[in-house]
Amino acid sequence: MNIDLTGKTAIVTGSTIGIGHAIAIGLAKAGASVVVNGRKQDAVDAAVAAIREAAPGATVKGVAADLGASEGAAALVAAVPQPDILVNNVGVFKPMDFFDIPDEEWSRVFEINVMSGVRLSRAYAQGMAERGWGRIVFISSESAINIPVEMIQYGFSKTAQLAVARGLAKRMAGTGVTVNSVLPGPTLSEGVAEMLKDEVAKTGQSLEEVGAAFVKAHRPSSIIQRAATVDEVANMVVYVCSKEASATTGAALRVDGGTVDTI
Template structure:
């Protein structure tokens, strides 16, 4: 299968590192013009430089803005009012006991993980519908189904994002615009490395060994038995963005290594 996204503009939120950067790289490889976004100009410039280092002819742009806020979203929209592909990847996570979560924690997670995607999708989906082609993606998580006890607020926000994706798919049915959720499992990103580092230090082991123990202890149903790479997640996102994925919509597409026990 040859995926050709030439002539398509893709916006990937939260794409200066990790899964978002891997998705941006994959879309560039497929020929799309990609808009990289992050909160600081330094991070955006570094991501663009990394992409250009690997693909000198890449059409890659950048916007520095806090997309969890209305003003940040408007900054992106003003710079690039139209897109053919929108990957809502922006998200945060943290471990915190459920009974210690306060209103501010819940508000913060919904602003970043849910409302950012709702706000941007509202704008870009309208143009996609008018043009008769588009791809909306919402990067959720296996935690939306397999709610983790150590970060319930994260799982709840990702479940809401998955529901939002399904709602957009229904609203846009028959228009040529698809909407799908991508559900990664534990993925070896820079942020995850930083998350595991203090846990590894407590046990006096390497981060690599801590990664293996995390999967064994926290995700024992994993069939993959390891963290996925960001590129493994990106491969699915690039396919879902393609013309070939025209019959895939309203789906929760899992790339989580078989952690979730249910077949649906």
Template sequence: MKIDLSGKTALVTASTGGIGFAIVQGLAECGADIVLNGRSEATISRAQQKLNAAVPGVKIHSAIADLGSAQGVDAVLKGLPHIDILVNNAGIYGQKDFYSADDDTWEQYWQTNVMSGVRLSRALLPKMVEKEWGRVVFISSESARNIPADMVHYGVTKTAQLALARGLAKVAAGSGVTVNSILPGPTLSDGFASMMAEEIARTGKSLESLAKAFVMSQRPSSVIQRAATVEEVANMVVYICSPLSSATSGAALRVDGGVVDDIV
């Protein structure tokens, strides 16, 4: 199986690190041109250097903006080349007691996790439909189906992404454009590493061993009984962005290690 994305341009939001960077590297290795998105020139510059080293000759555009507002999305859209592949990866998460999560917290999560994808899809999907080829992907979470009691605000936004992707797949029906969601489970991302930094320093344990302990205590239904790597998540995304996935649209595809305990 060979994935060839030559001549395609991919915008991956929040792509300077973690899952987002693994996705752009995977897409670039298959020949795609890349639009990197981050919130600062410094993070974009570091990501460009890293991507150039990993995939020499890759064509890179940059889009510096925080996508938590309409103004940020507008800033990304200015000067973009035609986008064939949109991966809505931008998102925030964090534990918070439901009773102390105020309206501002809910609004912040909604704007970043949901409305950024709404705004970008609204702007970019029509041209994909016109060209009769395109891929739109939402990076959701197993928390969309397994709402955490300590992150209800986050889980609700991730469920909303599934509904949005399914609806957009119907909007683009028959056009050659597909819209899908990817649901990672616990993943060895930069965010998880930051969350575990104090514990690593205190115990001297590796990130992988702490992640495994987290999975077994907090997600005991996991079948693989460990956290996934960012590359494992990216592999699924690269496939669903490729011409090989043309019969898959409106789907919610899990890379959760079997955390969600069902067979569908």
């Protein structure tokens, strides 16, 4: 399959590192003009340069905006008013015991993980419909289904994304705009590397080895028995954003290594 997104403009939120960065590279390699987003200008500039190096000849620009607030979403919309593809990837997670999570943390996670995508989808979906084509993707998680006891606040936000994406897909019926969720399992992003760094230092093992041990201990239902790479997740997202995925909408597409033990 030759995925060609030439002439399409794609926004990937939270794309300076991790899964978002890999998605931005994948879309750029497929010919899309890519908009990188992050909170800090220096991180955005570095990501733009890295994507241009990974995808020579690609059109890449950056917009620094904090999407955890309505003002940041408005700034991004003002800078890029008419994208064809929106990947709602930005998100935060932090292992915390339920009884130690204050109200402020619940609100912060909801604003960043859920409302960022709500605001941008609300701003962009109607324009996509008027042009007769669009792709909106929410990067959820297998934690939306397997709520992790060590970070319930994260799981609840990812479940909320599934609800928003499914409802919006039905709202956009017949418009040429598809809306889907992609659910990664444990993935060797920079965020996960940070979470596992103490274990890497203590054991002297590689990040991949520690990641595999984490999966076996905490996600024993995983069929691949390891963490995924960011590129493995990005491959699914690039396909969902393609013209070839025109009959895929309202779906929750798992890239979880078989962790969710259900059909």
